[in-house]
Amino acid sequence: MDRWEKTKIGAGIGLACGVMATGLWLGTVLVSPVYPQQRSYAPAGVPPVDLAAMQREWPVAGNREEREQLKGYIGHIEKVAVFVPADTDAGPAEVPVDLGTLLASADAEKGRRTAQACMACHDFTQNGPNRIGPNLWGVVGRSVASHAGFGYSPALKGLGGQWTYQQLDHFLAGPNRAVPGTKMTFTGIRNPRERAHVLAYLATIGAGRQPFPPPQPTASPPQPKIAAATP
Numbered sequence: 131m132d133r134w135e136k137t138k139i140g141a142g143i144g145l146a147c148g149v150m151a152t153g154l155w156l157g158t159v160l161v162s163p164v165y166p167q168q169r170s171y172a173p174a175g176v177p178p179v180d181l182a183a184m185q186r187e188w189p190v191a192g193n194r195e196e197r198e199q200l201k202g203y204i205g206h207i208e209k210v211a212v213f214v215p216a217d218t219d220a221g222p223a224e225v226p227v228d229l230g231t232l233l234a235s236a237d238a239e240k241g242r243r244t245a246q247a248c249m250a251c252h253d254f255t256q257n258g259p260n261r262i263g264p265n266l267w268g269v270v271g272r273s274v275a276s277h278a279g280f281g282y283s284p285a286l287k288g289l290g291g292q293w294t295y296q297q298l299d300h301f302l303a304g305p306n307r308a309v310p311g312t313k314m315t316f317t318g319i320r321n322p323r324e325r326a327h328v329l330a331y332l333a334t335i336g337a338g339r340q341p342f343p344p345p346q347p348t349a350s351p352p353q354p355k356i357a358a359a360t361p
């Protein structure tokens with residue numbers, strides 16, 4: 131290898147390094163990555179892990195035994211009992227609210243949007259047809275399983291009574307749970323607030339609007355007794 135060849139190899143390596151460096155620089159100029167500080171999705175039902183507390187107990191992983199221990203820790207992370215302080219916001223607490231209270235603040239427009247799902251099977255218009263399910267014009271206050279020309283299931287026919295808001299609320303929460311054997315193959319609306327919106331919408335479908343049940347007075351917090359100061 132003469133000197134000229136060595137120069138060519140050297141120049142080649144130098145050029146390659148130069149191209150790489152330029153490429154890296156150009157990459158950072160063209161793309162400026164943003165690392166969001168929060169997770170793009172939050173896994174449901176998983177309590178936040180206190181990594182700081184876990185790390186305090188981690189071995190330093192200096193020797194083999196400690197490395198094995200560390201691997202064990204990592205492999206069992208999901209089994210670690212995590213201390214969640216009682217006052218953190220671990221999701222909304224399920225406070226049962228009575229139907230009257232929910233209806234008082236229900237939004238018929240929101241209900242109408244949810245009721246789009248019903249329209250796959252139900253017609254809501256006056257003198258409208260029966261479809262997979264019966265026509266629902268004026269269903270609030272109507273006798274159960276009474277719409278002319280619809281072949282109801284024996285289960286629903288056996289229910290009797292009238293569709294009150296409470297009955298509808300119970301039925302719509304889970305039709306098959308409320309009336310086992312019903313033909314209405316609809317999973318139901320789990321959220322009581324969302325059901326209230328739908329009921330508020332159903333209230334607008336019909337000739338006369340049925341009055342909502344009155345809100346139940348909630349147990350008021352105990353009033354501090356202040357002894358009247360006698361002058």
Ligand code: HEC
Nearest residue numbers: 248251262263264274275276282283286312313314315316
């Ligand atoms: C997959 C089709 C389907 C969907 C979706 C559906 N229903 Fe029904 N619904 C039915 C059928 C079928 C019946 C008749 C049930 C029976 O006879 O057991 C019924 C019956 C009813 C009844 C009783 C009516 C009466 O005359 O007694 C009400 C009230 C009702 N549905 C409301 C709703 C509402 C509100 C929604 C939307 C949140 C909804 N349904 C979604 C099919 C459906």
